[in-house]
Amino acid sequence: MKEIIGTLKPYVPEEPAESVKQRLGVERLVRLSANENPYGTSSKVREAVIEYVANHDANLYPDGNASSLRTVLAKYWNVAEDQLVIGVGLDEVISMVNKTFITPGNSIVISVPTFSEYALNGLIEGATIREVECIPETGQYDFAAMRRAVDDTTRLVWICNPNNPTGTYESVEDIRAFIKTLPSTVLVIIDEAYIDFVTSCDVPTARQLLDEFPNVFIMRTFSKAYGLANYRVGYMMSSPELANYIQTIRLPYNLNTLSQVAAEAAFKDQEFLQSTIQNNAAERDRWEQLLDELGATYYKSGANFIFMSVPNADNLADLWLSKGYQVRRGQRPNWLRVTLPTAEDGVVMRELLREYMKNL
Structure with a gap:
């Protein structure tokens, strides 16, 4: 052990x-x-799942590439299909990121409090976790302090936006300014699990940063605003090169067909x-x-x-x-x-x- x-x-x-x-x-x-x-x-999810179950047995493995869902997501986000990694909830995606990029001796920088899975999965892979307290008065990220926590050992920086549990939202401008200060060897993962709920600006997502920085990942989930927590579907967008690294360790047939059908139906019901x-x-x-x-x-x-x-x-x-x-x-x-x-x-x-x- x-x-x-x-x-x-x-x-x-x-x-x-x-x-x-x-x-x-x-x-x-x-x-x-x-x-x-x-x-x-969405009632359309229920209809799609029932229709599938009524017309298919369960003896065959699911589409291991989640091809139909992958095509829908890629078209919406204007990314190539090989830029997507689809997992069993974001928990699996977070685990795959750490397994792929963390080796003993690396460090990970996180703001605290935040989602515990970032640190947990890093610790399992042998990383040192560097915790940076959020700004007490506002709960916002202290990006200046986070930059000071980054050194030659740092491999990952996690940004949960809006952050769980504080609920605070960081602007794309502030995130961009922070990323510009980082070495290109530091990977920045922006977890947008709750981004759909942001109403304080017209375009809250940091999707545009994918086109500006090759070291950026963006994660999304169907568990929250889409109401699919039970189906466990999450995905991540990055450069094709980084996504391919992660795909090499993704378990075959990781996402069952019902989850794929449910996610696609949910995504279409805007x-x-x-x-x-x-x-x-x-x-x-x-x-x-x-x-x-x-x-x-x-x-x-x-x-x-x-x-x-x-x-x-x-x-x-x-x-x-x-x-x-x-x-x-x-x-x-x-x-x-x-x-x-x-x-x-x-x-x-x-x-x-x-x-x-x-x-x-």
Whole structure:
């Protein structure tokens, strides 16, 4: 066993919803701890999957190249098909990036707090993780400090945009300026899992940076705005050369056919996507207005969640849970990450928050 494995803690999945409901004595549990889409999934996805299952057996392996989905994505993003790496969620893509480019002695630079998989997969491959604290007042990336953390050993720099868990969005201009300061040997991975939810600018994606820098990767997922968390589909765009390196270690037939069918149907239903984005933005505004009114601490979010802090935050989380609303704890002491609920659930949760703050 690798020595580092003995020092890591295994991922502990959340308690099943039925178990939580039974333990708490609630009829309904709304899970707002995993940044899932509360508006469900496009009906066109269900139709496409049912049609496929009705007309095909499961005895054959899937298309190992995800050819149809690959063609659709390449056309939309105006990239060559060999610039795409498609994986079982972004978790697999993150793992492949580290397996391909990290050797013992390399270092990885990340802003913290951020998605834990970046550091975990780097540690497994023998990297040193250099953590750079975000700007405390705003939650934004401290790009100047991140640049100082880069040296001759640095192989990867991760930028989660919007960042999980802070929800903060970094402009393409700021990211571009940062990349220009880096050696070309440093690979910059921009994780845009939540980018669809950004409404503060017309073109939030850093897609254009692919054409400007050969050391840039951009990752996207179907798990969030498209509502396909259960189907596990993520993909990455890079130069053909870098993508080919990763493809050499991709497991054959990694993405099953149902996931490919679901992702393609979801991608074509832009009406569902836009509805999700609009509903999320409206709910985000309502939450931020109340947090401002109450004087609570939070970071301005561009995502489908809000990272917030109130006195004795665990008590607030317990109150919400007792009413059937589960939020994420443990990412920073006394902070909670709240996936934005539907408008109806938002009314209930905000009233509970208002009463909680009143009774402090």
